[in-house]
Amino acid sequence: MLFTKACEYGIRSVLFVAKQSLEGKRSTLKEIASEIEAPQPFVAKIMQQLVRGNVVVSVKGISGGFYIEPSQIKEITLTNIVFAIDKNFDSKLCAMGLKECSEVRPCPIHHTYKAIKKDIISMMDKSNLIEMAESLKNGTCFLSNLPKQPINNLQ
Amino acid sequence: MLFTKACEYGIRSVLFVAKQSLEGKRSTLKEIASEIEAPQPFVAKIMQQLVRGNVVVSVKGISGGFYIEPSQIKEITLTNIVFAIDKNFDSKLCAMGLKECSEVRPCPIHHTYKAIKKDIISMMDKSNLIEMAESLKNGTCFLSNLPKQPINNLQ
């Protein structure tokens, strides 16, 4: 598992908020949790971290909710989201858990894993919110599972 | 974190046992735990899983211990080790935790992550024990941290 569950929920939450923000809508906790099919109190905790990490903005009170300034959406990457939630996410760590794994004292898979880590970080840095949120709007990608009872729009 | 702590300990344990097996030596739990700097009772549990998964062989009784048949060492890969310990290790899972993420219904990072997963599996399949154990013997890679009090062999 690359990301913790908290990160997974966080990424999905931010993507939903970004998509809604593109349409000028704020999202409430209830809407986010329902959309991403995650427990609302846990999502609340994660959103707090994202607010503190300046990934999303929260507005209290009636008609409040979470949003991202549309001009900011293109600046945010997966890296920003993940680090806001999981301070310990550090792809620099050794795959085998060695504290002193390094170029001069490599673990047996150091060199292979190094290439993979580079790919992961590159993927995370390149994954910017605007592209993902727009794909969600286009319907070329998805955030949630198919509904259990398919809705027949033709009836 | 790509692997769980149990997998990390497991990989290091197997590598040590493989190296010792190349020299015709069995390894006891005490030796393994000490070498890889991990808690002995936890390593014991992990070794049990590796025995059940046919990655290593155990011999009970005095002068017993763990070993790998030298002819087998070249057949074992990281994949074998990891799956023996972590039944849930499944790189097919979605990076964002979606149950229904697929080619026809991809999550926003499905395609990028797919390439990374392929690399990870490829790395794991290519990492075979014999090469790693021999590198350990050669001293071109390492399993443990540097000793805290450097031993001065010249005195």
Added chain:
DNA sequence: CCTAAACAGGATAAAATTATCCTGTTTAGT
């Protein structure tokens, strides 16, 4: 055949992660 060294495995404990609860504060609308 007795002993000590070594693995096996069930039960339990500790720590980390995930999830929930409750009370407080903010704020739009009346």
Added chain:
DNA sequence: ACTAAACAGGATAATTTTATCCTGTTTAGG
């Protein structure tokens, strides 16, 4: 002002992962 909707944050609970404990079985060697 009052109310209801919404986020904030501390405290607690449940679950999973990590770690330990204890008793049993095996076996080489005296």
